[in-house]
Amino acid sequence: MDSQHIGVVIRRPPDEVYEFASNPANMQRWAAGLAQSEVSREGDTLVTESPMGRVSVRFVGRNAFGVLDHEVTLPHGETVYNPLRVLPHPEGSEVVFTIRQDGIDEETFSRDAAMVRDDLARLRGILEEVSPLREDSP
Template sequence: MRSHHVSRVIKASPDVVYEYASDPGNLPRWAAGLARAEVVRDGDTLLVDSPMGKVEVRFVERNRFGVLDHDVTLPSGTVVTNSVRVLPHPDGAEVIFTVRQIELDDDEFARDIDMVAADLERLELRIHQRI
């Protein structure tokens, strides 16, 4: 299994970036690779209509370390753990997302990486609209 790290520097404080990105209600506004429509909450689980089909998402508890890790249960039942960090950066915050090649051929993996990069670009735009 291959992994690829996608990162984006956002000119905003890590706290601002984390607060926005960690709010499940904001997912459809920036994370099109995960959520195409409003997120439905079922306890700690989020039910999401994604490009992969209906998936379940569980985020780690909110924390002061900028960790936004989340498990995505695919329609096949496979659970993919996505590691995401919001780190301090001299220009604001850096968001790092690890993409793993699980149940994807090489072309699908490349598309997944491109989708994550587009999501992080949208995240930056949404945050700049808010500040």
């Protein structure tokens, strides 16, 4: 099974990126590959409409390490584990999402990777639009 680590550098501090990305209210704004509607909460599970249909999402607990790993339960019942991390980077943060080619063909894997790249680029655009770090910032 192949894996692909897709990353993007965001010129914002890691804690700001983590806070924004971990807030379910923001998912529809940046994670179009996952949330195409408002996200509702059912206990500790998030529910939303996705390109695949209605999905439920469970994130790991809040933490100081930038870990946003989550499980997505698809409409047909399969649950997919998705590693997602916000890492410190010399220019601010690096967000890394790992996708795995587990039981899917090459075309679907490539399409999934493209959706993740688009979502991470959207996240960067939103966060850097607010107030990007300058080259001379610490």
